[in-house]
Amino acid sequence: MALRETDPAEVGGYRIEDRLGSGGMGVVYLARSASGRRLAVKVVHAQYADDDEFRTRFRREVAAARQVSGAFTAPVVDADADASRPWMATLYIPGEDLGTHVRRHGPLPPPQLRELAAGLAEAIRDIHRAGMVHRDLKPANVMLAEDGPRVIDFGISRATELAAADVLTQTGRVMGTPPFMSPEQFSSPQDVGPAADVFSLGSVVAYAATGHGPFDSPSPYETAVRVVDGDAELDGVPPELLPFVQFCLEKHPKSRPSPDELLHLLREGELPDPRPAAAPAPAADAPRAPRARRRRRLLLASALGALLLTAATALTVLAVDSEPAPSAGDLPAGWQEWHKKSKDPNVDEDPIDADGPFSRCAATGRSLVCAGDDVMATRFALADGSNTWARPIDDTPDELGSGDLGTVIAARGGRAYVYGADDRTEGDANPSRYTVQALDADTGKVIWKTVTGDGQEATEPNSEQGYSVAVPEGVVAVYGAKGQQYALLDADTGEVRWKRPLPDPDSRICLLRSAAGNAYLVCQKWTDDNVTGTSFTQLDPADGRPRWTVTVAKDQDVVGQADGRLVVLNTTGTRRTITLINAASHIVTTVRMSEPQPESATPTLLNGTLYVTFPSGSVRAVAPDSGRRLWESNSTVESPGLPIASASHLYLASPSGRLAALNVRTGAVEATLQGRDDGGTADSSAPGAPPTLVGDALYVPYGIRSVYTVDMHTLRA
Template identity: 40%
Template sequence: MTPQRNTGAGAEAELPEYAGHYRLESCLGSGGMGVVHLAHSASGLKLAVKVVHAEFARDPEFRGRFRQEVAAARRVSGAFTAPVVDADPEADRPWMATLFIPGLSLSEHVKRNGPMDPGQLRRLMAGLAEALRDIHRAGVVHRDLKPSNVLLAGDGPKVIDFGISRPKDSELRTETGKLIGTPPFMAPEQFRRPRDVGPAADIFALGSLMVHAATGRGPFDSDSPYVVAYQVVHDEPDLTGVPESLAPLVLRCLAKEPENRPTPGELMQDLRLVAASYDTQAFIPAQRAGQSPEPKGRATDSKRRPRRRVHRLAGLALGVLSLVAGGAFAAVQLFGDGPPTVHAAGPRSAPASFAGWDVKAPGRAGAPQCSYTSGKLLCAQTGVVFALSASDGTLLWRHSAPKGRPGGPPVMSGGLVQPSLDGGRHLEALDPASGRPRWQRNVPPYAGIQQAGGMLLLTRADGTVTGVDSATGRTTWSRRIPGYAQPSLAAFPADPLVYAASASNQGTRTRVTAVDPKTGDVRFDVRLDGYLKPVGAEGGSVFFADGSAAYEDVRAVVRYTPATGEQRRVPLPYPLERPRFSLHGSVVHVLGAGGALLAVDLEARVQRWSLQTAVSRGSVPVAGPGRVYFSAADGRLLAVDARTGRLLGQTRARLDANSGELATAVPAPVAVGNRVYGTAPDGTVFAVGGNDPSAW
């Protein structure tokens, strides 16, 4: 391989061929302290690899800062950042590999399309406030939030480049007199006392960034960074052009003293009062619709259908490389009560017999949790259980359930509807035709509930598990599971057993116990390698996620077959944080917290495909005929080709207009043949045809 040439200022003439075991294929761009290269992992995953310049690699202080950057990026990797795949800060030329995520930076967006409109600005500010909330919760202060460090992904902004960020517990401190940051977006304290910079500095930068997004300039503008620094410390910001509805919030962010600025949580609350709603639609400007040809892999918007809004595929915008000028270097990627009203869906390519529908659920706001049985959807919200016709969304019955929150969708067990309330002391089962209680009873307080084999299994705080017959409500057994102080039971459809798992203190071995839900008898008890959590069971095998001791990330999928004792493991190409799993035959679909969706074949021991969806928080992925479906926290339903991993389409976002919040726990969609049923934070339950997701 001929060494690559770098045209970036101050960079080496010859660039390395490899970073670790990653072959560097091309130079994407360079900054003051390093170069970003395009690379691929062994499984074909597209990566952006940041390699520092040789001159800085010889500087012990810089190496310390690079180690800090890697640690900070790993700590916040997930919902609002580009996940770190691999890194070696101790290499001769330190490097870090992150996912290559297509997306427009805010600076490029404003440069191409001009200032954002008020609706876009509200969504941007809300998304960044949520991003900073999570970044600060992780104990990290970014310290260089600016337009080039914000990517506008389909489900909201992504904050990138933690090159000068600092974990609050870091032992590395800024040298006296050394200013680090980008002057137009630095807080006064970054000039006055850089050693004491805290989370409030990121709020100040957010205010400056919002002015730029609204006007194309900053609140303190000058060609001289020295003049800008003086203005930041002493002058009032220029908010000319900022919408009146947002100007007071932006002004509070730009307060000179850190203690006078709002927290991210306070900003999110205030934004709900500014506008009745905001959503997390893709930040793709309308001016670009129908312009240059779409890049490969992106849905085209050139054909306009009457009365239908065509939604672009999230996260597949034109790629742009964001570089940090003169300092930190961006290692970033191109990137109501009563019957509900039924609304007929717009034109679709689904079969003529099913046009689709959407209804408002009869309970309080929040995404209902639903399951399917015999032509109806059984759904639960806080305070209510109800049934809808699967064909047209008609409300069939409703039942008030004020004594517990749904711990999952209602299920059919023992011929009756089991609401699956989480916690409390009241149990009841409902008639599936009328919703009237068939039996009710009070029980001792329980910490968890699980349904399996026609039984309700209640786990108490003292570790006792009680089996209650679903059909009659009578207790049939009560006992402790040997070796478990308080078991967390996992059950899976069509599997006759429930499973408890307990890892060793070192996290290298896991005890797995299978229990007969009808009797409480132990069917098998084994020790398996790894820190395992049951995620599915099918065909006589149990499937597990193998991760870290805290189960914050997962590194492999494991299949265990009790009849033979075989334990088969397939490593993931990179760790996934807080993933959700579903099983379809021998294929496990895995959706990570940062939006990575993978299909792992345990029989062939290979990863079939992977897709970066840019969904910050998603549901359990659900398999349908030739499709994989999952829901996003903003109420979107997304469809992926099960064979190729290509994103096929998505519905619009449906946020709660009263709160503007995303769902914390995202209910999974329900796939029945070529129909898919989803729910959203605004209380909507909707149905679409699965034949043509691009028409959603």
């Protein structure tokens, strides 16, 4: 590939001879050292060079990559994370990459295919022994050298020992190449471990055997669906390698073999005994056995949201309605401080093993209704925390069971609007019937229940994932057997008042959003694998037709509305600008932020101020109309969930319930409260539900399905 005029003559003292290629992270050059050794030098794109957080991550990962020195990888020779454009040099491996070879010559013959499978298993074994996860194993990153395959490009790898608590890890960011990604890379990227590389290994070997990936689809949307919840297309994989590929492509990470087990399989024709505990089908009475399929549906929902946002936690839209107390400064009648844990919602059947936090809570009348971790909804009395009822997400559990789902769509007028799921088995199929339900908040009685989708391709009406929103007229939800429509369900009766088709999913990925009482359809337009623009359509509640549509460049999403204008931010990469769309005139303006906000931070719009929260506990307040930073503060709250705000204070809570109150004018931390250990520790790195404020009573979800309450004036005393 010919050099360009803008290409450097040398990098780090290494003379540039040719351009090998370019990708999302940078350009790769063929270079030569003073001694004549040929090197592959990757120079990071300029857009990342100004990001201090990127440089820190790059420096750390270069150090980790130096530890990998196996015979099936390309070792790191030199690097400079402090250069004007960071770069890394690895030993140049002559030969074609696997993708190019298959396109030119077709699938590999069985002997070469077996050699490839063994070489890649050894490569990822070496990578994992060095404490790393590659996370982007794909045909383009496999070089077919004369002495066997070599794995290259550790550009998005991560040191596994730092994965759990690393504040630099970009929570929720989707990193990888969709056709070769694992299910968990779409849903919880922060938790991706070595098993993700094993899944990618299976996909790469299948590609080498057939000339196509096992989950190839025309659009990123369909690819995500197939990776997370679909069957792999393995026609053409030689019978002797079929078990190898199938074991790699197990949906649950704990069901996949290790690289050593895969090498044993290639040598002996079977996996070593005993297999890991998670791999066999557990006994019917095992407490955690029923969760696998519902977890896959959670992954599917997250994958679709991730593909639209590209980063699952990139933007935050608080779409849940919750009624405040009649007047600020009051406590609910009979209020006292309390802390409670929800009862098991499935007491009449096999108990559900609780291990997660609530995802949303909302208040109405005398009730706080919460949902999440298998709980469709549960009610705590605002006054004393009495947990009077709880309903499971799946009303008819079977051997497939349920998973970490459930969220409150809205709570108002004494009702809680939630969604339900009904798993069942029909022959070899496992379809689900999804419903939106209105529950009496005091009693839990079902007022109405409307089916929104029925079948294997139905879409879960989960507001967390952007598939339902509350508006004054009712609930707008994705609708139909294949989730190809959206419909308004009447708030009082649940009747479908209208339904409209969604845009073509082959070229657009759409989610429902709400702001200032209006429903919006936010659609990203895809060309090949790139987002070329995002449209924002306000829906008419009378018939669902577009009132107006505005299209902006690149991938963006709604954060909320302030002063009559939608506040819109990009969903991937460093955020440098704010886009404002006037909801009345539809005029679009863009303001530059006084300082860039990294993708790892989570923006939330509250009371007309944009708050940017960091995993470390830092908070920035930004004026959305000017982009000016108002203040920055350290809340002292680790891994905070979404904040809430009163007229005077911003409240943040950690997964353990540690609480901080910050002055909204100055950012000063005016009160803190230690976390609690009586709620248990949730088996999840994701923050739980944000606090709920009812008058002067603050309700803080924490731990496993637990809530405590505190008088915010006493807290600040």
